[in-house]
Amino acid sequence: MVSIDVRNASVDFPIFDAKNRSLKKSVLGRAGGHITDAKVPVVEALRDVNLSLRQGDRIGLVGHNGAGKSTLLRLLAGIYEPTRGRAKIEGRVAPVFDLAVGMDPEISGLENILIRGLFLGMTRKQMESRVDEIAEFTELGDYLTMPLRTYSTGMRVRLALGVVTSIDPEILILDEGIGAVDAAFLEKARDRLRDLVSRSGMLVFASHSDEFLVELCDTAIWMDTGEIREQGSLREVVSHYKGRDLFESLSPETIRRLDLRTDTAADAPPPGGPADETVGSP
Amino acid sequence: MAVPALARRGADDPSGPDDAAGAADLHTPSPRSWSRAFGDINQAIAQRELWGHLGWQDIKQRYRRSTIGPLWITISMAVTAAALGGLYSQLFGQPIGTFMPYVTVGFMIWYFISACVLEGTETFIANEGLIRFLPAPLMIYVFRTVWRQVLFFAHNLVVYVIVLAIFFPQLTRPYQMVHPNGVVHPGLSWSALLAIPAFLLIVINGLWVTLLFGIIATRFRDIPPVVSSFMQLFFTMTPIIWTTDLLRGGAPGSTKSLVEWLAKLNPFYHFIEIFRAPLVGQVQSWTHWAVCGVITVVGWTLALIALRNYRSRVAYWV
Numbered sequence: 001m002v003s004i005d006v007r008n009a010s011v012d013f014p015i016f017d018a019k020n021r022s023l024k025k026s027v028l029g030r031a032g033g034h035i036t037d038a039k040v041p042v043v044e045a046l047r048d049v050n051l052s053l054r055q056g057d058r059i060g061l062v063g064h065n066g067a068g069k070s071t072l073l074r075l076l077a078g079i080y081e082p083t084r085g086r087a088k089i090e091g092r093v094a095p096v097f098d099l100a101v102g103m104d105p106e107i108s109g110l111e112n113i114l115i116r117g118l119f120l121g122m123t124r125k126q127m128e129s130r131v132d133e134i135a136e137f138t139e140l141g142d143y144l145t146m147p148l149r150t151y152s153t154g155m156r157v158r159l160a161l162g163v164v165t166s167i168d169p170e171i172l173i174l175d176e177g178i179g180a181v182d183a184a185f186l187e188k189a190r191d192r193l194r195d196l197v198s199r200s201g202m203l204v205f206a207s208h209s210d211e212f213l214v215e216l217c218d219t220a221i222w223m224d225t226g227e228i229r230e231q232g233s234l235r236e237v238v239s240h241y242k243g244r245d246l247f248e249s250l251s252p253e254t255i256r257r258l259d260l261r262t263d264t265a266a267d268a269p270p271p272g273g274p275a276d277e278t279v280g281s282p
Numbered sequence: 283m284a285v286p287a288l289a290r291r292g293a294d295d296p297s298g299p300d301d302a303a304g305a306a307d308l309h310t311p312s313p314r315s316w317s318r319a320f321g322d323i324n325q326a327i328a329q330r331e332l333w334g335h336l337g338w339q340d341i342k343q344r345y346r347r348s349t350i351g352p353l354w355i356t357i358s359m360a361v362t363a364a365a366l367g368g369l370y371s372q373l374f375g376q377p378i379g380t381f382m383p384y385v386t387v388g389f390m391i392w393y394f395i396s397a398c399v400l401e402g403t404e405t406f407i408a409n410e411g412l413i414r415f416l417p418a419p420l421m422i423y424v425f426r427t428v429w430r431q432v433l434f435f436a437h438n439l440v441v442y443v444i445v446l447a448i449f450f451p452q453l454t455r456p457y458q459m460v461h462p463n464g465v466v467h468p469g470l471s472w473s474a475l476l477a478i479p480a481f482l483l484i485v486i487n488g489l490w491v492t493l494l495f496g497i498i499a500t501r502f503r504d505i506p507p508v509v510s511s512f513m514q515l516f517f518t519m520t521p522i523i524w525t526t527d528l529l530r531g532g533a534p535g536s537t538k539s540l541v542e543w544l545a546k547l548n549p550f551y552h553f554i555e556i557f558r559a560p561l562v563g564q565v566q567s568w569t570h571w572a573v574c575g576v577i578t579v580v581g582w583t584l585a586l587i588a589l590r591n592y593r594s595r596v597a598y599w600v
Contacts, residue, residue, distance in 0.1 A: 013598055016503075078417040081313040081594035088310040097415040106346060107339065115339070118332035119416050 002091035002170040002201050004053040004076055009085035011046040011071055011226075045071040047226045048085070053204070055170075058197055060213040060234055061206035062241050063223035069206040070097070070175055072223060076204055077173050091201065094120050094169030096160045096178065105149035109140060109159055112148055116163045130166045137192070138162040139185070153180040165192050170201040174216075176208065190215045210249050213238060313594035319586060322593055326421030333422050337429035355437040363389060363441055370523050376459055379452030380467075380562070384459070386445045387558045388522040390438045395484065395553060396513050397431045402492030403499035403506040410600040420593055424496065428488045435481075442561065453563055459527040470563035480556040487553065487578055490585035497588045500599045520550045549577055 046068050053059065053076075061069045074080045075087055077095040103112050113134055117127035135144055138158040148156070157180045164172060172193065181189065193216060197203045205216050213220070213234060220237035222230040230237050238246040247255065311317050326333070345351040366389070367382035374381070405427040406413060406420070413423070446453070450470075458464040499505040529542040545551050552573040559566035 016501075016599075074414070079414065080597055083598075086310060093417055095416065104339070104343075106343060111339075115332075115335065118329065118335060119412075119418055121329070124331050124335075 002055045003088075004051065004090070004171065004202070005086075005088045006049050006051040006075065006082075007086045009046060009049045009075060009082035009087050010044065011068075011075060011080055012083045013043040013045055014040045015043060016040055045226055046075065046082075049075070049228055051076075051221075051228070051231075053202055055200075055202060056197060057202040057204075057219065058194075058217045059202070059204045060217035060220040060238070061204060061223060062208070062213070062220055062238055063229075067223040068226040069223050071226075072221075073097070073173050073175055073204060073206055076171070089171065091170030092121060092168075093171045093173060094164040094167065095173040095175075096164055097173075097175045103148055103156065103160070106147055108146060109144040109148055109151065112159065113144070113163050116160070117167060120164070120167055120169065122167055126167075134159075134162040134166050137166070137188070154182060154185075157181045158185060161189050165189070165196055168196070168200060172196065172201060172203045174203070174205045176206055178212070186212075186215065210238065210242075210246055211251075211254060214246070214250060214254070314591055316590055319590040319593055322419040322589065323421050326419040326425055329419070329422060330425070332418075333425040333429055336422075336426045337433060340426070340430045341433055352437055355434055356440045359386075359390065359393075359438040359441045360444070363445065366523055374524070374528070376525075377452065377457070379449045380457050380459060383442070383445050383449055383453055383562045384525065384558070384564075385523055386442055387561045388554060390435065390442060391481075391484065391554050391557045392517065392520070392522050392550070393438065394431050394435045395488070395550060396517070397434065398428060398488035398491050399495065399513060400506075400510055401427050401431070402488070402495045403509050405492050405496040406500040406596050406600055407503075407506075413597055413600050420589070420596055421493070424489060424492045427492050427496075428485065431488065432485060457563075459525050459564075460530070464527045464530065465565060467562075467564040470561075474560045474563070476560040476566075477557050480560065483574055483578065484553055484557060487574070487581060490578075490581040494581065494585040494588050497592050497596060500596055501592070516548065516550055519544060519548055520554060521545060522554065526551075549573070552577075 049072065061072065063069050071080065073095065074097075075082060076089065077093050078087075078089050079095070081087065104115070110131060113131060114124065114127050117130070118124065122130075131144075135141065138144075138155075138161075140155060140158060140162075143151070143155065148159075151159070157178050161178065161181075178189075193203060203216065205213070207213050217234050219232065220234045221228055222237050222241045230240055235246045242249075341352055341355075345354055348354065350357075363382065363386040367385040368378065370376075370385065371378040371381040401408075402424075405423050409423045409426075412418070413420075453470045455469045457467055457469060459467070495505070495509065499509070526542060526545055529538045529545070552570040555566065555570045556574055558564070559570075
């Protein structure tokens with residue numbers, strides 16, 4: 001059973017190289033009597049986060065820069081274990097964060113596919129049998145034998161998405177970077193991601209783009225200064241966050257393309273209704 | 283948002299007495315637990331294809347676009363051994379036929395040990411990007427670092443084989459490193475096979491060194507330069523280009539006996555000795571093995587405690 005449960009989780013970063021601990025300042029501080037604590041300064045990136053995600057959830061993460069979206073994604077991916085509180089992640093996680101990381105620019109796309117797959121818990125054999133499928137999906141063809149440094153950002157995104165979607169992950173975690181792909185590929189990726197989520201898993205996606213959010217998610221979480229401000233249906237939460245209706249900003253053709261989903265979204269409770277429909281209450 | 287009352291209790295303080303309640307709720311052990319520490323090791327062993335590949339990649343990377351590639355490792359080792367072996371055998375007036383193999387083997391294993399220590403301190407810092415962006419056991423990076431050194435070592439082993447082929451006649455009969463009153467060494471025999479368990483023991487120690495120093499150096503960034511200057515010191519203090527046979531017969535209180543006493547306090551000496559003595563056919567004291575065994579146990583104990591307590595913190599520190 002794929003699930004993520006987070007209870008009262010906080011993530012505090014110690015900042016060891018902050019300059020306020022220099023000898024000069026501590027001497028001056030003592031003279032003035034202002035600086036009292038002798039500890040390492042701490043950045044509270046997440047505070048008291050409670051979350052229950054279940055199979056089939058497609059969650060969009062919205063919030064201002066520095067609101068804690070990426071930190072929350074890394075908490076959900078199991079990269080950061082909470083400083084206080086608990087996080088229990090069940091299922092195979094495949095994160096796509098900064099697209100330059102975990103990819104070696106000097107080696108070929110094929111080898112990067114292999115290494116990424118091994119990192120995500122696959123065996124070499126399993127990855128070799130998937131290479132053709134990934135090559136086809138990413139449409140990179142012969143480029144896969146070229147070193148990664150020759151790739152454009154969009155091509156890297158294709159590669160990263162190709163790998164994570166080919167290995168049947170149960171929990172897919174995407175950061176904003178995937179915005180670099182063109183519309184045609186995005187459509188292809190969207191179908192594949194939706195298919196993946198409906199088959200086996202869940203998707204958590206941080207984005208500033210209304211269009212991407214509508215394409216991929218049905219519920220949303222609004223992060224603000226390290227805390228969950230609101231959680232609920234996508235339209236509601238994003239509308240509250242942006243201060244205007246989410247669907248207003250979409251182009252008519254997007255709405256036409258997603259007509260099925262627009263209809264279901266319209267059936268969602270109007271803004272102001274119960275906001276925590278997806279929150280795991282006992 | 284409604285949170286079950288059970289979840290609230292005990293979740294506030296993971297190390298407090300309510301720990302059991304919090305854990306029972308989410309069925310997850312505290313980040314600081316032995317099960318998570320050993321789980322990390324087990325998972326990393328299961329993912330050996332990954333670090334095996336990464337270790338190879340590191341070597342290929344270093345010699346990318348070079349025509350003979352990793353063969354340069356072997357060549358540079360051969361040049362070092364020939365130059366130092368040749369020079370010092372003349373300086374110390376020692377027969378080159380036995381001194382050259384001695385220096386070659388000493389250098390080979392010293393390179394391995396010092397690389398484990400030096401690159402061990404950098405192991406998590408160098409993998410910062412991967413640690414912050416991909417969920418993977420920490421031990422992956424430890425295995426990657428040590429495995430890379432094993433591969434370097436394998437390349438250097440070729441030089442030993444060549445040196446052995448050249449000086450085989452001188453090595454296989456009893457010899458003295460220091461004339462006229464040095465220790466008489468029995469010469470090469472089947473006991474050379476003892477070098478295999480010796481190397482395994484050194485690798486096992488390389489793992490705890492990398493793990494422990496890696497964690498400490500990630501938190502305290504002054505450690506890598508401190509360690510590297512100490513390694514310079516240890517290189518001179520360890521009998522690699524000189525031999526302890528030179529120290530025999532010093533009167534108590536003399537410089538000779540002081541240096542001999544210092545050499546015995548030096549942990550690197552014992553590790554080099556268990557590997558080198560069998561490969562160049564020298565007499566070997568079992569005390570070296572005993573000292574290495576004690577260091578292995580103590581070192582792994584410290585490293586496991588560090589892994590248990592700070593495993594989940596490394597991602598925050600890098």
